[in-house]
Structures are given as C-alpha cells and as structure tokens.
Amino acid sequence: MSTFTFNDADVGTTTGGTTPKYNLRKNSSPNTRVVRFADGFEQRILFGLASHQNPKVYNLTFDVSAADATKIEDFFDARALDNISFSFTPPGEASSSKFVCEGYSKQIPYVNRATIQASFREVFEA
Numbered sequence: 001m002s003t004f005t006f007n008d009a010d011v012g013t014t015t016g017g018t019t020p021k022y023n024l025r026k027n028s029s030p031n032t033r034v035v036r037f038a039d040g041f042e043q044r045i046l047f048g049l050a051s052h053q054n055p056k057v058y059n060l061t062f063d064v065s066a067a068d069a070t071k072i073e074d075f076f077d078a079r080a081l082d083n084i085s086f087s088f089t090p091p092g093e094a095s096s097s098k099f100v101c102e103g104y105s106k107q108i109p110y111v112n113r114a115t116i117q118a119s120f121r122e123v124f125e126a
Contacts, residue, residue, distance in 0.1 A: 004079065004086040005096070011075045017068040020060035020091060027057040052124040057102075058090055062116045069106060069114030076101045076118065085123050098123050 004010060008018050031053045036042045046053050062072060079086055079101060089096040104118035 004075075004084060006075065006086045006088040006099070012071045013064065013068040017064050018062070018072070020062050022091065024061065024091065025059040026090070027059070028054055029057070030054045049124075055122040055124070056090075056097075057122070058099075058120045060118050060120060062118070064114055064116065066108070066112045066114050069116055072116055073104070073106060076104055085125060088120060090120075098125055 006018055008015055011018055031047070033045045033047060034042055035045070062069075064072065075086075085098040085100050087096045088099045099120040100123055102119045102121050104116055107115045107117075109115060
C-alpha cells in the first residue's frame with residue numbers, strides 16, 4: 001500500500017502551499033458509549049483501544065495561488081478515489097498522524113488566488 005504525506009513535496013505545491021493559515025479549529029469527540037439508568041446513575045464504556053477513542057478533526061483553511069489550489073484539489077480527489085489516508089502534521093503538534101479529508105470547498109476571491117477549506121479527520125491505522 002502506498003503512503004502519502006500532505007506536504008509541499010508530495011502534493012507539488014510551492015513552498016508553504018500546504019501550510020494552513022491560523023484560526024484553524026480542532027475538535028475532539030471521544031467515542032464512548034453511555035448507559036443511563038432511571039435513578040440518574042450512568043456508566044461510560046470505551047470500545048476498543050483507549051488510545052484510539054478520541055480522534056481529532058481539524059477544520060483548516062489554505063490561502064494559496066490558483067495553481068497550488070488545483071494541486072491540493074487533485075491530491076484530495078486522488079485520496080477520495082483510492083481511499084488511502086495521508087500523513088499530516090497539524091500546526092502546533094510535534095508529530096504527524098494519519099488523516100482522511102472528509103470534505104473540502106474552494107473559493108476564488110481574486111484572480112489567481114484561491115481559498116480552500118478542508119476538514120481532516122484523524123484515523124488509526126498502520
């Protein structure tokens with residue numbers, strides 16, 4: 001299986017093209033099952049490995065040239081077709097993790113400029 005990294009070298013963008021601008025959003029939503037009883041007591045249960053029960057979701061914005069936006073779109077489209085995750089190091093994090101792009105949109109505010117908003121969801125695989 002091929003491995004892909006969302007960086008300038010693998011995507012083919014100019015330097016900094018795959019660096020999101022700040023004001024990003026990081027969401028956490030632990031995967032727990034809750035059983036609530038009539039007396040107000042509740043039990044919380046994790047299914048699977050505890051380290052894999054809190055995937056992060058990043059909402060990122062990329063302000064790039066039109067050419068870089070096309071390359072980023074091509075990368076996302078290729079990952080959607082082959083269903084392969086990619087490595088990405090979120091801003092402010094020390095190490096990379098595996099992600100899938102759940103969706104993205106492209107806006108063209110000016111000639112030869114584009115804004116891409118993407119949602120990266122962390123996945124746990126080898």
